[in-house]
Amino acid sequence: MNPTPPPDMPTRTLITALQSFGVRLADPRAGLAGRRGGAGPSDHKPMTIDGTTVMVPVHNAPAFDSPLLVEPPDANGLGRLLRDGVPVGTVSFPSTPRFYALTTGDGVPYHHIATLHGRDVLATTVLQECVRYRSRRKTCQFCAIGQSLAAGRTIARKTPEQLAEVARAAVELDGVRHMVMTTGTPPARDRGAAILADSAAAVKAAVDLPIQGQCEPPDEDAWFARLRGAGIDSLGMHLEAVTEPVRQRIMPGKADVPVARYMRAFEAAVPVFGRGQVSTYILAGLGDSVDDILAMCRQLTAIGVYPFVVPFVPIAGTPLESHPSPPPAFIDAILAPLADMLAGAGLSAAAVKAGCARCGACSALRNYEAAGAS
Incomplete structure (x- = not known):
């Protein structure tokens, strides 16, 4: 049985509400324990709604006061989703991946090397340290890359051999279909590209798995x-915020690489990887207006870059x-016209070979695309 929203609430609307408000769990033990800290979707828990697996905040401040509550799963593994006490749908929780039970020959748990995001994407932060994170004046204020390392839930540097071993197991045991490799920015001019190249080459030698690499523009x-x-199939270079004043305020270190450099890098990367195979992650709710974000998306789609817009999630x-998290109406005002923009540019999440846009679990954008095509 597929967990579904009620007929009068489209899936995309329910997902946007979940990701804006977060959700309270009547039984916190249900499904996976959730992911706290680190790069990527932190303080989240994967949930499946109407066949779509999404990452939903459960551990942060907005979630604790969320109007949305998931009841304990029934015998079929479905939990009723309530909003202010009124049923609005049902959800289920993916099971714990089998590769999580394994360890490397030198005793490192596989899930300290890479984790499952969404339904079928293996994700890893190859270098769990960042030159930006070392300074309070330079750090990205939304980033928790150091938290999981400090808590002993990961290791600082994943070797190419470890990544290849875990990737092969994740494909064989859990049917993983693509992989995301991100990295903290090292103190080197390549900004992590060299680390990603070595890691991707090792994984591709071990298993046939599409890979997205993510780094700042080298x-x-x-x-x-x-x-x-080296085997990177798609590339992510993440703006996060799109206007220079917001970038200077929210990510003062990363803002040393200006938006203009990102745009030149996008223009150079698209001919190498192909239209739609270069993407950028945009966090809606940091201070950029709807018009700011849509104006940037128009520039990006014209180049052939997929702008993956997600609601900002504050991390403990x-x-x-x-x-504050952005309200659902703010996200809808971006994603609805963005889906039309993507269609007009001939871009789609379904055509992305690997990475965040293909996974789609941190945003309802893919569901907006599907609604526009139906």
């Missing part, structure tokens, strides 16, 4: 061909832990 555009040759323990 100093030389020649790195894009090197990354592609970060400087922005008390920052």
